[in-house]
Amino acid sequence: MTITITAFESSPDRGRGLARDMRVRWALEEVGQPYEVRLVSFKAMKQPTHLALQPFGQIPTYEEGDLALFESGGIVLHIAEHHPGLLPEDANARARAITWMFAALSTVEPPIVEREAAHYAERDEAWHEARQPILKGRIRDRLDQLSDRLGDADWLDGAFSAADLLMVTVLRRLEGSDILGDYPTLSAYIARGQARPAYKRAFDAQLAVFTATQK
Numbered sequence: 001m002t003i004t005i006t007a008f009e010s011s012p013d014r015g016r017g018l019a020r021d022m023r024v025r026w027a028l029e030e031v032g033q034p035y036e037v038r039l040v041s042f043k044a045m046k047q048p049t050h051l052a053l054q055p056f057g058q059i060p061t062y063e064e065g066d067l068a069l070f071e072s073g074g075i076v077l078h079i080a081e082h083h084p085g086l087l088p089e090d091a092n093a094r095a096r097a098i099t100w101m102f103a104a105l106s107t108v109e110p111p112i113v114e115r116e117a118a119h120y121a122e123r124d125e126a127w128h129e130a131r132q133p134i135l136k137g138r139i140r141d142r143l144d145q146l147s148d149r150l151g152d153a154d155w156l157d158g159a160f161s162a163a164d165l166l167m168v169t170v171l172r173r174l175e176g177s178d179i180l181g182d183y184p185t186l187s188a189y190i191a192r193g194q195a196r197p198a199y200k201r202a203f204d205a206q207l208a209v210f211t212a213t214q215k
């Protein structure tokens, strides 16, 4: 059955693979599932056709036969549950990996997104600079804890899993900030994720979308 996902027609990240379709592309590449991409404009995302798939008017979505999903975490979990390679077989290890998926999206990602959102929505406000230590401090708290837990390990809990895939994409959102440089353990972790052939294929595919718009 054909898998179709949605992605930005014109990604604001200019092909850096920071939008959330990257997670879904990477997961599909890891499990060797071919997929098609429907590119959507910001305007189309808010129209009824797309809202029927994604009630919040966002990308990514995932369609496979009569199944339609939204939320990148839910989509990656679905892929991981239906194809070998992204979740351990052992029940306890699988539960731990799923726990780490939630940790990536509900514990580590929110302070990162909050700082980004503040940049876009509040950067001209007089109090924006004063808020930076608070916003950065919340991120650093999580990174300190994550870095301590990762220690010398390659991945979060044993073999590479969907949890690492999500965590790496979450941490990548700090690229270019003055924060990540203080976390060599996490920088090396991100690099390990980026070195995976499936990551590279996914990255190249989303970059090709941006490159095509530049011609």
Ligand code: GTB
Residues within 6 Å of the ligand: 011, 012, 013, 014, 018, 019, 020, 021, 042, 045, 057, 058, 059, 060, 070, 071, 072, 073
């Ligand atoms: N919780 C949802 C999920 O995980 O699927 C969140 C989906 C989401 O935030 N989608 C964003 C979107 O569609 C794109 S990924 N935004 C359009 C809108 O809300 O109108 C977020 C994103 C966008 C751009 C960059 N960037 O340019 O660097 C990075 C991340």
